[in-house]
Amino acid sequence: MNAVTGSAAARCAPAWRAPLIVLAVGLVAWWVLPDQLGLVTRLAVTALLVLSLDLVVGIAGLATLGHAALFGAGAYAAGTFALRMHPDPLLGLAVGVGAGALLALASGAFLLRYSGFTFLMLTVAVAQIVLSLAQKGRDWTGGDDGLTGFTMAPLLGRFAFDMEGRTAALYAIAVLAAGLYLARRVVDSPFGLAVRGIHENRARMAALGTPVFARLLAMYTVAGALAGAAGALSAQTNAIVGMDSLSFALSAELLVMLILGGAGRLTGALIGALVFTLLHHTAASINPYHWLFIVGAALMVVVLLPPQKAWNWLRARMGATT
């Protein structure tokens, strides 16, 4: 009704709703797909990572191709922490969160002075620098062999990480739900609204008195924390961190997933991660060399076809006359 009269702004959906759905769907998947728990875990990790990218691209309006750097920072930090200091997964998760946030804060303080194409190119540059640092620091990162040799202590001291990946999947689903809840709260807060305003019109927000740079840096840091969490999850559930976790290809794939699902709505990030990962999983097993054709075609349809047009076409196919 509100949409028709336009007399009141639509209220935000409750922040717990989407995370609860994710939790429920995740638990069902965990229950009915006992042979696919590795896939479920990977889905949850990827979804969390694309979610964090959505905070940067969809909410703050900053196109980046360097998001893997934040993920990799979290992964290497959590892996190193497990190997050299303490095997507790939740402590490791916190370390990953901190590493992602710290790298976002430090690199953002430089990157966010620029916008548009300059920003995009500089994110690539920063990610490449992080990658080459990781390659140089073989003693710490294991170089191209990857960081291995760490084992995780039981979750909460009780639930051991088993061979079937039952604990890992539940752990990843729970962290994804928590991350989604956090992102929802942040986006629907006055802070999130201000960042969305900056996305739409920087000059307007500056005229309202918004410290534009500080707000963007804060949002970038939150995204870094979530990407770091995804990195830590990946390290802990795979027991290995490879150079590919810092790669340009990963950054680009994440962006594809986000655009596929729809940027700026958080749930779109989850859908994009789901569709892409499932496509990858099934299409790659049918035709390992050409599965990217399908992803490319899907991307074209999403980018070129306006939703309204698709909807009208669908309605017409279903027999609607108007």
Next chain:
Amino acid sequence: MTAVLETRALDKRFGGLHVTRGVSLQLNAGDRLALIGPNGAGKTTFVNLVSGVLAPSAGQVMLAGEDVTRRTQAQRVRAGLARTFQITTLAPHLPVQRQVELALFEREGLTGRAWRSIDAYPLLAAEARALLGDFGLAAHAGLATERLAYGEQRLVEMALAIALRPRVLLLDEPMAGVPQGEGARLLAALAALPADLAVLIIEHDMDLVFRFARRIVVLAEGAVLADGTPDQIRRDPMVRAAYLGA
């Protein structure tokens, strides 16, 4: 009495181009000052210098006696300076109500708060609704801003500025591009601005200028050509020659 806004010998050069030449102006509470001049006279540059979008090459900007020349735009807003833009500058996809709420959050220093929902500030939401009512926009509160008629978007610009409760308001051509039929609402909104607010308006519509302003400053080639009451300006032979063309 200290002027709420004062510029001292404000100067701006873009390379070899000298666009603002030693402009000194004072604005007191309740003033209605119109800044007029031919295209390229440096009117918008002056507003950009005062609001902090541009940094001056020389001179000072004082807000309520305080030197804000080196302050950011955001800091000047917090010190009581609000502006509108010659070309509508809004967040096109945000609902109108949210946009006004955003101005209120900013005024109250709340946009650093990242946990409580924007729906959990009922007092500010009510204030935003009331403000939209004042500007005759209540029926459009839930619409995306871009769906409003152009004249209505100009009203939203003004509502956002007023939401900040400024002491000084700079209006950069509020009537620019507004179709004939929608002008009356903007005039009414101008007439209803708070009496103690200091207003500086840039406008090409001379009808509006002479009706609204109690003081007029004429700018030509970046410098003040004349400064006086509407009657004085109307009779000033230099102004007539340079601008009014009568």
